[in-house]
Amino acid sequence: MFELDKVFKAVYFWLEGLFTRWGIPQFWLDLLSMLLVFVVIIAFISVAVLFLVWWERKVAAHMQVRFGPMRTGWHGWRQTVIDAIKLIQKEDIVPLKVDRAVFVIAPIVVFVSALLVYVCIPFGRGLIVRDLNIGILYILAITTFTVVGLLMAGWGSNNKWSLLGGLRSAAQIVSYEVPLTLSVLGVVLLVGSLSMVEIVKSQAHFWDWYIVRQPIGFLVYLTAAIAEVNRTPFDIPEAEQELVAGYNTEYSGMKFAMFFFAEFTNLFTISAVATTLFLGGWHGPWLPSWIWFFIKTFGIILVIMWFKWTYPRVRVDQLMDFAWKFLLPLGFLNLMLTALFA
Amino acid sequence: MSDYPKNSLNLPFITTEKVGTEEFILNMGPQHPSTHGVCRLILKMDGEVIVDLVPIVGYLHRALEKIAENRTYLQFIPYTDRIDYVSAMLCNHGLCMAVEKLAEIEVPQRAEYIRVIMDELNRIASHLVWLGTFALDLGAITPFLYCFREREMILDLIEMTCGQRMTFNYMRVGGVSRDLPGEFIPKAREFVKYFKPRVDEYEAILTQNPIFLGRTKGVGILDQKTAIDYSVTGPNLRATGLKWYLRKEEPYSVYDKFEFDIPTGTKSDTWDRYMVRIQEMRQANRIVEQALESIPEGDIKAKTKAVFKPPKGEAYTRVESTRGEMGFYVVSEGDTMPYRLKLRTASFSNLAVLPEMVRGWKIADLVVIFASLDVIMPDVDR
Numbered sequence: 001m002f003e004l005d006k007v008f009k010a011v012y013f014w015l016e017g018l019f020t021r022w023g024i025p026q027f028w029l030d031l032l033s034m035l036l037v038f039v040v041i042i043a044f045i046s047v048a049v050l051f052l053v054w055w056e057r058k059v060a061a062h063m064q065v066r067f068g069p070m071r072t073g074w075h076g077w078r079q080t081v082i083d084a085i086k087l088i089q090k091e092d093i094v095p096l097k098v099d100r101a102v103f104v105i106a107p108i109v110v111f112v113s114a115l116l117v118y119v120c121i122p123f124g125r126g127l128i129v130r131d132l133n134i135g136i137l138y139i140l141a142i143t144t145f146t147v148v149g150l151l152m153a154g155w156g157s158n159n160k161w162s163l164l165g166g167l168r169s170a171a172q173i174v175s176y177e178v179p180l181t182l183s184v185l186g187v188v189l190l191v192g193s194l195s196m197v198e199i200v201k202s203q204a205h206f207w208d209w210y211i212v213r214q215p216i217g218f219l220v221y222l223t224a225a226i227a228e229v230n231r232t233p234f235d236i237p238e239a240e241q242e243l244v245a246g247y248n249t250e251y252s253g254m255k256f257a258m259f260f261f262a263e264f265t266n267l268f269t270i271s272a273v274a275t276t277l278f279l280g281g282w283h284g285p286w287l288p289s290w291i292w293f294f295i296k297t298f299g300i301i302l303v304i305m306w307f308k309w310t311y312p313r314v315r316v317d318q319l320m321d322f323a324w325k326f327l328l329p330l331g332f333l334n335l336m337l338t339a340l341f342a
Numbered sequence: 343m344s345d346y347p348k349n350s351l352n353l354p355f356i357t358t359e360k361v362g363t364e365e366f367i368l369n370m371g372p373q374h375p376s377t378h379g380v381c382r383l384i385l386k387m388d389g390e391v392i393v394d395l396v397p398i399v400g401y402l403h404r405a406l407e408k409i410a411e412n413r414t415y416l417q418f419i420p421y422t423d424r425i426d427y428v429s430a431m432l433c434n435h436g437l438c439m440a441v442e443k444l445a446e447i448e449v450p451q452r453a454e455y456i457r458v459i460m461d462e463l464n465r466i467a468s469h470l471v472w473l474g475t476f477a478l479d480l481g482a483i484t485p486f487l488y489c490f491r492e493r494e495m496i497l498d499l500i501e502m503t504c505g506q507r508m509t510f511n512y513m514r515v516g517g518v519s520r521d522l523p524g525e526f527i528p529k530a531r532e533f534v535k536y537f538k539p540r541v542d543e544y545e546a547i548l549t550q551n552p553i554f555l556g557r558t559k560g561v562g563i564l565d566q567k568t569a570i571d572y573s574v575t576g577p578n579l580r581a582t583g584l585k586w587y588l589r590k591e592e593p594y595s596v597y598d599k600f601e602f603d604i605p606t607g608t609k610s611d612t613w614d615r616y617m618v619r620i621q622e623m624r625q626a627n628r629i630v631e632q633a634l635e636s637i638p639e640g641d642i643k644a645k646t647k648a649v650f651k652p653p654k655g656e657a658y659t660r661v662e663s664t665r666g667e668m669g670f671y672v673v674s675e676g677d678t679m680p681y682r683l684k685l686r687t688a689s690f691s692n693l694a695v696l697p698e699m700v701r702g703w704k705i706a707d708l709v710v711i712f713a714s715l716d717v718i719m720p721d722v723d724r
Contacts, residue, residue: 064487160368164390164705232481233553312553313481315706316390 004290005126011036037129041118049264053080056305063309087260090253095158098250102156107251107258110149114262116142117269122196124282124290135196136184139273140177143228146266147173150247153259157250165246168316172227172234175323180224182331186210186217186338187277200281209280216334218278220327222300225270227323229263232308234319271300365393368705372401376479376709379719381693383708390704395697399690402723410683415441415515415650418683423509425687426721428471429664431457431464431500434513436661439594440670441515443659445652450641453517454596459530459633460500460512461595461661462626466537467496468664469623472716473544476616479713480557485547492540495533502526515650517643527634534631541623549620558613562699562711565610572695575688576666577622578715581607581614588662600632612714619716651678665689665716689721 012033019029054069054077061068069076094103120135122128132138147170154166187210188194191202203209211218227234248259275281275296284292314322371382380401386394406425410418415437422433435457442449449457474489497507502523504512512519548554564574566582579586587604589597605621607614654676660669666688673682692715700708 060483064484065491066487160366168390235481309484310547311482312477312548312551312557313706314553315557315704317704318556 003126003288004124008127041129042115045115045118045265045268046261048268049261050080050084052264052268052301053083053260055301059302059305060309063306084257087257088254092253092255095250097158099156099158102152103250104255106149106152106156107255107262108149109152110146110262111258113142113145113149114265114269116145120196121269121272122200122276122281122293123272124288124293127282127290128197131195131197134194136188136194136199136273136277139196139269140181140184143266143269144173144177146262149262153251154247157247159250162247162249165249169230169247171316172230172319172323175320176224176227176234176327179220179323179327179331180228182328182335183214183217183221183224184277186214186334189335189338190214196276196281200276200283203280204283206280209278211278214278214334214338216330217338218274220331220334221274221278222303224323224327225274226304226307227319229266229270231267231304233311233314235308235313267301267304268297271297271304274300363389370708372398376713378475378713378717381717381719381722383696383712385705385708387705390706392700392703392705392708395700395708397693397696399693399719399722402720404720404724406724407683407685410680412679414678415652415680418680419513420509420511423511424720425685425724426663426665426668426689426718427508428718429464429468430508430510431460431512432661432663432668434510435461435595436659436663436668436670437672438513438515439659439661440657440672441652444655444657444672444674445515445646445650447516447644447646449517449644451596451638452521452640453642453644455633455637456518456522456642457513458595458597458600459630459637460503460510460518462629462633463496463499463530465626465664466623466630467493467500469619469626470496472619472664472713473616476710476713476716477548479709480554482548482554485544488540488544488547492537495536499526499530499533502529514643516646517641519643521642527637530630530634534627534634537627538624541620541627545620549617555613557707557710558616558714559611560609561612561707562703562714563609563611564695564699568695568698569610572698573691574666574695575691576663576716577618578615578666578692578695580605581618582610583608588660588667592660594659594661596633597629599636600629602628612710615714615716649678651676660686663688665718665721666692685724687721687724689717689719693717693722 015032016029019026057068057079058075069079072078072082094100117139119129120132120138122131150169150173151166154162154164154169157163187199190210190213191199193199206212248256251259272293275293279296279300281296282289282293284295287295365386365388368385368387369382370385371377372380377383382398382401384396384398385392404424406421409421413421419434419437422437423430425433441447470489470493474486474493477483477485477489500510500512501507503526504510504519506512564578564582566584568574569579569582569584575586583606585604585606588594589602590604602625603621605618605625607618652674654674656671656673658669658671660667662668667686668688669684669686671682671684671686672680675681696712696715699711703711
């Protein structure tokens with residue numbers, strides 16, 4: 001009924017008609033449509049991030065018997081918009097003793113790698129930028145790229161606290177990448193394809209969802225993914241009470257905003273991937289496919305926020321122990337069981 | 343260099359020099375989110391592991407002992423509020439007791455009861471601040487707001503009595519500055535009843551949480567001998583298993599009239615220090631409950647001369663402050679102002695023992711151990 005892919009197709013066909021009538025080569029049409037899709041994705045992510053920041057504050061506030069932002073608009077909905085404008089207006093400070101090139105490029109690396117993932121996130125039936133046949137592999141590869149940016153930020157800042165933060169995040173993300181991949185492999189083994197669309201299509205009914213057939217895989221994925229995006233209880237790279245602000249200690253203004261933006265984009269990404277892999281993606285009765293996708297994704301985000309506002313933080317060695325001594329064997333076990341019984 | 347074979351390929355990016363790690367100096371504070379004020383810690387680190395630590399104190403030194411020599415006894419009471427601003431009532435109490443001992447003033451019973459009620463309410467409030475910031479240093483943000491919700495009620499009660507929420511300036515030599523207002527006792531009774539299940543709530547969110555246990559059990563062990571050598575007092579000493587409680591050992595005011603237990607630890611780790619303070623909140627609540635039941639009618643202040651001049655002599659008294667023993671040593675030359683006033687504050691000794699506890703632990707543990715000692719910087723620097 002309200003399927004959005006029809007809208008995009010209609011726009012594309014209208015443009016195609018226009019271009020053939022005016023005799024413009026196909027190349028320009030492709031370029032224009034790519035640009036349009038890019039704009040739509042960027043706009044969507046920006047709105048989603050602004051919403052998530054506001055939502056996180058509200059969720060936290062209500063868990064802590066308070067209201068959160070209330071003064072700007074209805075229940076403070078404009079608060080993050082105003083905060084974003086403030087951050088953009090701030091002076092762009094580059095401290096004197098930093099490694100300038102690395103310092104400036106670091107937030108861009110983090111930001112871009114956070115955005116690139118959205119090439120193959122299936123938002124709904126037919127709502128995917130490009131259904132790569134190596135979809136999930138591509139996502140895993142791109143998300144890991146974040147660590148390069150964080151390490152650059154930690155090293156380039158020329159600050160011991162930042163360096164400790166950068167090193168911590170490198171160790172953490174590399175460690176948790178392994179169980180994360182193992183948990184994803186279980187699903188891939190069952191589907192027989194790496195394509196995101198194929199993975200969703202194989203979960204048409206509730207009993208086909210991989211959270212039912214791969215419960216261990218789901219838990220391992222969720223835990224490792226939370227560690228991937230540095231959220232409590234695994235937020236040690238930017239543990240405020242220990243490392244001031246970790247790798248982004250020296251960043252302010254727009255550069256800080258880019259880290260912040262990337263963080264929340266990654267939060268959305270891991271939840272979207274979890275929805276796709278384990279919760280049947282866009283499948284669901286009555287409502288349009290993209291609405292189902294968002295309901296599930298925000299459900300997972302809510303759970304992750306719930307963790308954040310309940311748990312204390314683990315220590316860096318406990319974090320490593322947990323990854324290598326617990327999650328990794330569990331991931332292998334899950335993979336073996338899947339291979340044996342599927 | 344000899345440990346490594348010389349590379350035969352002679353590639354420019356392979357170094358023949360020994361690759362290794364080295365220790366580095368890390369400056370933590372004075373402006374750091376978890377140094378609880380302006381403490382500066384100089385750390386010698388090996389990666390994340392602490393090799394050595396030197397606390398640098400004095401950023402809040404205000405020469406309070408010298409100021410006391412130029413102020414009358416009454417004028418100095420507001421200064422005591424600022425020694426340990428989180429539990430100012432107990433500092434007030436300490437000074438007043440010392441001066442009363444010097445001038446041999448008998449304090450009316452009602453005033454003593456009011457003092458005990460205020461002390462214990464303030465103790466709960468102070469432990470709540472500690473619990474909140476301790477949880478915050480562990481990365482758990484929610485308990486902080488729960489603690490401040492209850493602290494707010496205590497501050498309302500105290501504000502109702504003396505008009506202040508932080509620096510109370512409530513006690514006077516010979517009693518207290520004003521009587522409890524009429525609505526105080528019913529309100530306080532309500533609070534006492536309300537507060538009991540709240541402690542269980544804090545415990546529910548922390549005590550048995552596996553991450554919390556992992557972060558606190560066995561971390562930062564302070565053995566009893568070291569604790570005594572450094573004259574550590576208060577909950578930190580009791581967590582080592584020593585049953586030393588000034589309110590029992592050397593009962594001042596009217597503490598001998600109430601029933602309460604001395605919570606002690608066994609392993610003397612961070613978890614024990616947490617547990618001792620949690621139990622102390624329950625015991626303080628119990629004392630307030632008993633005091634509210636049995637508070638007598640009568641005067642709230644002994645008669646003192648308009649120009650107060652204690653006789654020549656000296657006196658030393660100590661109170662069980664929230665952080666440990668707080669001592670006031672007053673020397674009088676028979677003047678309106680003390681000739682000399684010496685403060686003994688608990689936080690100074692408690693901070694001094696920190697290097698003994700953190701060697702070999704990680705920086706994340708340092709934050710937790712430091713928080714578990716409950717150090718208040720103006721209390722250290724005076």
